[in-house]
Amino acid sequence: MLASRMQPMALHARRLYVNLMFQVMGNALQAISEVDGKVQDEAKALPDGFLFEMMVMPNGPSLVIEHKGQGRFHYHGSSAPRAVDLSIQFKHIAHAFLVLSFQEKTSVAFANDRMIVDGDIGYAVRMTRVLNRLEAFILPRLVAQRAVKEYPSNLHLPEKIMSASRIYLKVASQFVETARA
Amino acid sequence: MTNKYYEFFCPVKVVAGKAALEHIPYELTSLGAQRPMIITDKGVRAAGLLEPVVTACEESELDIVSIYDDVPPDSSTAVVRDIAGIYRAEKCDSIIAVGGGSAIDTAKAVNILVSEGGDDIAAYAGAGVIKHPLKPFFVVPTTAGTGSEVTAVAVIADTEKSVKLPFTSSFLLPNAAIIDPRMTLTLPPHITAATAMDALTHATEAFTCMAKNPLSDAYATAAVKKISDNLLRVMDNPKDADGRLELAQASTMAGIAFSNSMVGLVHSLGHATGAICHLPHGLCMSLYMPYVLEYNLETIRQPLGELLLYLDGPEAYAATPANRRAEAAIAAIRRMRDALYKKCKLPRTLKETGQVDESQLDAIAALALDDGSIMFNPREATLEDVKAVLQKAWA
Numbered sequence: 213m214l215a216s217r218m219q220p221m222a223l224h225a226r227r228l229y230v231n232l233m234f235q236v237m238g239n240a241l242q243a244i245s246e247v248d249g250k251v252q253d254e255a256k257a258l259p260d261g262f263l264f265e266m267m268v269m270p271n272g273p274s275l276v277i278e279h280k281g282q283g284r285f286h287y288h289g290s291s292a293p294r295a296v297d298l299s300i301q302f303k304h305i306a307h308a309f310l311v312l313s314f315q316e317k318t319s320v321a322f323a324n325d326r327m328i329v330d331g332d333i334g335y336a337v338r339m340t341r342v343l344n345r346l347e348a349f350i351l352p353r354l355v356a357q358r359a360v361k362e363y364p365s366n367l368h369l370p371e372k373i374m375s376a377s378r379i380y381l382k383v384a385s386q387f388v389e390t391a392r393a
Numbered sequence: 394m395t396n397k398y399y400e401f402f403c404p405v406k407v408v409a410g411k412a413a414l415e416h417i418p419y420e421l422t423s424l425g426a427q428r429p430m431i432i433t434d435k436g437v438r439a440a441g442l443l444e445p446v447v448t449a450c451e452e453s454e455l456d457i458v459s460i461y462d463d464v465p466p467d468s469s470t471a472v473v474r475d476i477a478g479i480y481r482a483e484k485c486d487s488i489i490a491v492g493g494g495s496a497i498d499t500a501k502a503v504n505i506l507v508s509e510g511g512d513d514i515a516a517y518a519g520a521g522v523i524k525h526p527l528k529p530f531f532v533v534p535t536t537a538g539t540g541s542e543v544t545a546v547a548v549i550a551d552t553e554k555s556v557k558l559p560f561t562s563s564f565l566l567p568n569a570a571i572i573d574p575r576m577t578l579t580l581p582p583h584i585t586a587a588t589a590m591d592a593l594t595h596a597t598e599a600f601t602c603m604a605k606n607p608l609s610d611a612y613a614t615a616a617v618k619k620i621s622d623n624l625l626r627v628m629d630n631p632k633d634a635d636g637r638l639e640l641a642q643a644s645t646m647a648g649i650a651f652s653n654s655m656v657g658l659v660h661s662l663g664h665a666t667g668a669i670c671h672l673p674h675g676l677c678m679s680l681y682m683p684y685v686l687e688y689n690l691e692t693i694r695q696p697l698g699e700l701l702l703y704l705d706g707p708e709a710y711a712a713t714p715a716n717r718r719a720e721a722a723i724a725a726i727r728r729m730r731d732a733l734y735k736k737c738k739l740p741r742t743l744k745e746t747g748q749v750d751e752s753q754l755d756a757i758a759a760l761a762l763d764d765g766s767i768m769f770n771p772r773e774a775t776l777e778d779v780k781a782v783l784q785k786a787w788a
Contacts, residue, residue: 322768323604323655324398328520333559334763344773362773 238275238287243382245285252283298331399606409572418453426487468499477506487529494539501547523562538588540648542570574638582737587675592644594678599650602657609654617703619643657770665760744788
């Protein structure tokens with residue numbers, strides 16, 4: 213009886229967690245594109261105005277970012293101002309939770325057919341590299357190793373702490389701005 | 394609980410062996426088809442490979458209503474639209490693709506248009522756009538390498554926009570793949586070698602990359618064994634029909650394996666090299682395979698070591714210490730490449746191709762890094778890593 217009452221709460225909590233993680237990632241993607249040259253180089257290959265979406269099928273949580281030019285991303289929240297150019301779609305909220313709770317690496321999730329890519333595969337590969345770099349920066353090494361295929365050997369602690377602090381600061385300010393708005 | 398998960402799908406009926414072509418009429422009429430169109434290329438027709446297909450159908454009172462034999466090596470949206478127009482004008486009701494990768498991909502795209510309607514194939518580009526089963530579709534491969542007869546993808550060039558359009562849907566899979574040794578008996582030695590090495594790469598990457606699974610593993614290992622046992626035998630005796638059939642089956646099995654477990658960095662490099670230097674795909678696979686396996690070695694030591702059994706036989710496997718089997722597997726592949734170089738000058742390095750300039754390596758590396766198959770490579774290859782692999786493959 214108790215289990216059957218608890219289950220909807222657990223499912224609701226899982227959905228809330230995925231939603232929150234998408235918000236953190238969206239803001240963090242915008243932030244890392246302002247502080248990291250390698251991410252800017254990756255983003256510069258995307259067309260200006262390029263809209264990227266990560267979402268849970270069919271109408272679940274989502275994040276939308278836009279390449280504004282010069283390697284800078286802008287986080288649009290959960291809805292796109294127009295049709296997106298590239299969409300990475302989790303087939304189910306459970307699969308998104310596996311990835312966003314670092315139980316399954318993004319690359320493994322792709323290999324396991326947990327998500328589909330709608331759009332240019334080359335851009336999807338590029339955005340996956342950006343996501344991997346973001347995770348390597350903002351997560352503690354032990355957690356990041358569970359999220360990315362290979363933790364970058366050339367990412368040393370001082371650089372990581374400096375960049376992560378700036379990213380977290382920007383994310384926090386963006387959250388405050390959103391709350392005020 | 395384990396996080397392991399996989400998907401495996403192959404609904405293609407495989408009709409293989411002696412007199413397999415003669416099964417086409419029965420199989421087609423079983424699907425209610427009576428007016429097939431053949432899609433092929435000039436090379437296939439010139440090699441006399443259409444006659445046995447047409448004869449097999451006519452003997453069973455199944456008339457081939459139309460034959461389109463002008464598929465170019467890199468097919469385009471315009472070609473697809475033209476063939477679909479002929480199909481409709483002739484009131485055909487099914488398609489038989491006879492040929493290699495280009496003819497098969499073109500036929501898949503034509504099947505989309507004639508089944509779904511319209512003249513603009515670009516409207517169906519992408520994954521999961523097609524929602525319904527298509528017209529009856531058979532594939533008769535004339536090379537033993539691409540595995541296109543069992544893959545759910547097609548790539549067609551949009552020459553006006555200078556882009557390659559990918560089409561992905563399980564509905565693209567043919568109803569049947571007809572594997573008849575007569576269709577590969579006349580393949581020239583260098584194409585036999587390159588296409589077989591393409592199939593070997595499909596199987597090897599399927600067995601060592603990230604989406605490997607128990608079912609694709611079974612197909613991959615069987616394919617590796619068939620190629621190892623038969624490729625050099627067929628190179629010495631091209632008219633060996635049994636050996637040809639083994640290679641053709643290996644190609645189909647490797648196709649089933651990699652279409653369910655994907656491929657890795659060898660293919661990323663091969664696609665990039667093909668696009669920039671216009672080298673044949675099979676040649677690129679043969680060329681890059683050992684260098685990429687060496688790069689991936691510490692991540693794939695265990696599965697690569699297992700492949701030694703199928704590459705070099707039980708005696709060599711048993712005689713090799715477990716911790717040296719992965720290196721021995723790479724050595725076996727290198728020996729096979731050396732033998733092919735002696736027999737038909739199949740290049741082993743980029744320099745040996747004579748068609749690549751060292752100054753192009755950076756461009757190849759950059760393009761390879763954005764190739765979809767790199768996602769499934771067991772190591773996270775950086776631009777520097779890819780450049781290093783290319784330098785080793787140079788000479």
